[in-house]
Amino acid sequence: MSRFLKEFTKGIVISNPVFILVLGLCPSLAVTTSLDNALGMSAGLAFVLLASNIIVSAIRKSVPDIVRIPTFIVIIATLVTVVNLAFQAYVPALHKSLGIYLPLIAVNCIILSRVEAFASKSPLVYSIADALGISVGFALALLVISFFREALGTGSLSVFGASLFTLPVLGEQPIVIFMLAPGAFLVIGLLLALFRRMGVIKSE
């Protein structure tokens, strides 16, 4: 049980996929323009990662080594297509605003690397823990980034239509650059620097 917790919490801080492993930066940059998008993307990734980890861990002893990677990719791509169809049918607005980044989860380094480096070599229970931990870590990272980008870039925050707050000065004249690519890099870079200064990230 304690190993389960250990694998779980590893994904949140020590091995945070965005700030520590620095994997899957492309969708992280593109999708953090609003809290809604961040949540939607995290949900999509969580489903795919959890399902992939479970399936790969379950069949890990039967997969021939030569066809390991193609098998994993087929599994991941199938799950991503299922998520894409589901989002398209049941949350079309979110699907439209995520654009191509939802299907791109299929080539997101986070998934393939966790599946290959961990799930294919570990028992089912710990693979589940790892998937859950990484998903939570990813979600938190995305939420933090989009918090700053949305607040500074549009002057207000809202979650699924419910407005949270509007900033006094920025509400009228938001700093639009934060909604564009350079702003994303700025926010992620500054957050990385902040975490390093705080000691959350250790120097190597």
Place this chain on the structure above:
Amino acid sequence: MRASLLRKFYPIIFVTIVVFISVTLLTFTESITRAKLESLQEQQTLDMLKEIFPDMSFYILEDDIYIIYANRTEIGYAFLAVGNGWGGEMDILVGLEDEETIKGIIVVSHNETLGWGSEVAESPFTDQFIGLKIDDVALKGRGGQVDGITRATISCEAVVDAVRITALEKVKSLR
């Protein structure tokens, strides 16, 4: 003999089985969501047509042209025009009051630059098309009545050309 042959082919058999299961799962998922997707599409079309024709009670789709009815009377037509914008294809829903006049347009989808070309999808640019004669659908510099947007000429021309050319084409097929 059989055992070693099986071992050689096992990886291929394995991948084939995996792909087979994956395809089955996908077909199943797709068939579940297809009905929902079609109804969403229909609802979206209805909403957009209602925006252009507030008096509409129903429409009939005939050969790619929507014929709009208010109770029993035909009040206009609508069709989809495809333009070539700065960032790729743009889908524009064009409403016609009669065979010469535009009721309004909605840019359904586009890939224009945010803050620049994307303004062709919003008021006041799209408002210019309301009540415009098809022959006047051109930028002012080219003999028409549409004011372009200064730093977005290509996007404007894409919309204008798509609307005019497709409108002329559809009107011809209506006759």
